[in-house]
Amino acid sequence: MNAPNVGRRWLITGGVLAVGSMATAAVTAPADGSPGEAKQDNRTFFGQETVSFHGAHQAGVLTPPPAHGTFIALALLPGTTKRLLGNMMRLLSDDAARLTAGLPALADTEPELALAPGRLTVTFGFGPEVFAIDGLESLRPSDIEPLPRFGIDRLEPRWSGGDVLIQLCADDPMAVAHAQRMLIKDARPFATVAWVQKGFRNAAGSAHPELTQRNVMGQLDGTIQPPLADRSVWVGDGPAWFHGGTTLVLRRIRAELETWDAVEREGKEHSVGRRLADGAPLTGHTERDPVDLTAKNSLGLPVISTFAHVRRAHVADENLRILRRPYNYDDGLSTGGLPDTGIIFASYQASVAKQFLPIQRALDESDLLNEWTTPIGSAVFAIPPGCAPGQWIGQTLLG
Ligand code: HEM
Numbered sequence: 001m002n003a004p005n006v007g008r009r010w011l012i013t014g015g016v017l018a019v020g021s022m023a024t025a026a027v028t029a030p031a032d033g034s035p036g037e038a039k040q041d042n043r044t045f046f047g048q049e050t051v052s053f054h055g056a057h058q059a060g061v062l063t064p065p066p067a068h069g070t071f072i073a074l075a076l077l078p079g080t081t082k083r084l085l086g087n088m089m090r091l092l093s094d095d096a097a098r099l100t101a102g103l104p105a106l107a108d109t110e111p112e113l114a115l116a117p118g119r120l121t122v123t124f125g126f127g128p129e130v131f132a133i134d135g136l137e138s139l140r141p142s143d144i145e146p147l148p149r150f151g152i153d154r155l156e157p158r159w160s161g162g163d164v165l166i167q168l169c170a171d172d173p174m175a176v177a178h179a180q181r182m183l184i185k186d187a188r189p190f191a192t193v194a195w196v197q198k199g200f201r202n203a204a205g206s207a208h209p210e211l212t213q214r215n216v217m218g219q220l221d222g223t224i225q226p227p228l229a230d231r232s233v234w235v236g237d238g239p240a241w242f243h244g245g246t247t248l249v250l251r252r253i254r255a256e257l258e259t260w261d262a263v264e265r266e267g268k269e270h271s272v273g274r275r276l277a278d279g280a281p282l283t284g285h286t287e288r289d290p291v292d293l294t295a296k297n298s299l300g301l302p303v304i305s306t307f308a309h310v311r312r313a314h315v316a317d318e319n320l321r322i323l324r325r326p327y328n329y330d331d332g333l334s335t336g337g338l339p340d341t342g343i344i345f346a347s348y349q350a351s352v353a354k355q356f357l358p359i360q361r362a363l364d365e366s367d368l369l370n371e372w373t374t375p376i377g378s379a380v381f382a383i384p385p386g387c388a389p390g391q392w393i394g395q396t397l398l399g
Pocket of ligand 1: 215217219220221222223224251253254255272274291309310311313314315322343345347356359360363369373
């Protein structure tokens with residue numbers, strides 16, 4: 001199998017597998033709502049763009065991240081068996097296959113809302129407790145357990161853990177909302193909702209798709225990614241059912257924007273090691289210039305601080321890099337006008353132990369950014385491999 005270059009996939013192909021509407025003229029109804037003749041309009045819209053649900057790997061990992069991402073954790077009802085979980089996954093996979101193709105789910109009460117998926121992807125994951133179910137104990141991938149507690153953590157149960165993950169991403173929040181409603185309706189006989197985290201990136205079409213997005217702290221976030229997905233992201237060892245899957249570490253990280261605002265620009269850039277204007281490393285000129293961790297200033301001190309985020313997070317072996325696919329969150333304001341905002345940090349990797357944990361440990365030990373960021377939620381999921389049409393996600397484990 002060819003090893004796709006993640007950066008190239010995200011930046012060049014856009015990862016959109018089917019773009020039904022690009023060459024199709026749109027038809028609009030009269031603005032006054034009258035039943036008159038619809039007018040022909042030659043503009044193109046992204047609503048009909050679809051990403052295939054089927055394939056060797058689940059969509060929503062290497063897929064270029066659409067503007068909206070909702071992460072839902074389900075808590076399975078007590079007594080859930082392997083067979084019942086399989087029944088739920090069969091139903092949910094069928095819903096996902098239809099909705100991502102722009103088709104209504106079975107018994108969709110609002111079928112019109114399914115017709116503009118806007119690159120909708122639905123990605124499923126299994127949390128550690130799934131492997132406590134009778135018959136699944138010996139099939140737990142060794143990585144699928146809660147992370148150790150870090151000194152910087154201020155975790156809240158309302159954002160942590162979870163048995164089954166449903167990750168919904170699309171460029172149109174209506175597509176996400178409709179998919180959420182349809183899937184949760186079908187999940188209700190099997191599970192309750194543990195938490196929902198809604199995130200966003202720049203709106204579709206607001207900037208050139210090749211540009212790295214900014215996070216709520218104003219930084220270009222997502223420059224350095226693994227070059228080879230087959231080695232860094234997809235699992236190739238451990239239990240056979242998991243081959244072609246990946247692991248997701250989801251951290252909800254609050255951004256302390258009030259104190260961050262009080263820092264001057266130079267201090268903000270020093271804390272990361274990159275410039276705010278263009279994301280260039282402090283040792284370079286453009287975003288894609290390599291970070292020179294050996295460079296010294298006129299006083300003989302490192303240009304990129306010993307405690308700067310990019311130095312602490314840097315992984316020399318490219319095969320061990322994590323795939324970062326962060327979303328911002330903004331859950332409104334306190335009555336005093338203080339923001340409740342931050343980053344839903346989604347990290348995909350073949351191995352939590354070999355790839356994610358060493359970075360998180362280094363950041364926990366000392367990272368200037370810790371002053372303005374606080375992890376308040378943490379969850380780990382096994383993201384099973386993809387499936388072919390007629391099959392369902394989780395079949396290799398539960399079928
Ligand atoms: C709110 C928290 C965080 C913020 C605001 C943040 C921001 C950034 C920024 C601005 C960069 C530089 C540009 C880039 O390469 O994308 C970066 C790099 C990076 N971050 Fe974070 N980050 C956060 C949390 C984390 C966490 C929790 C991890 C992993 C445990 C992590 C891992 C990395 C890695 C691996 C790099 C690339 C380092 C390199 O090789 O140059 N970050 N981050």
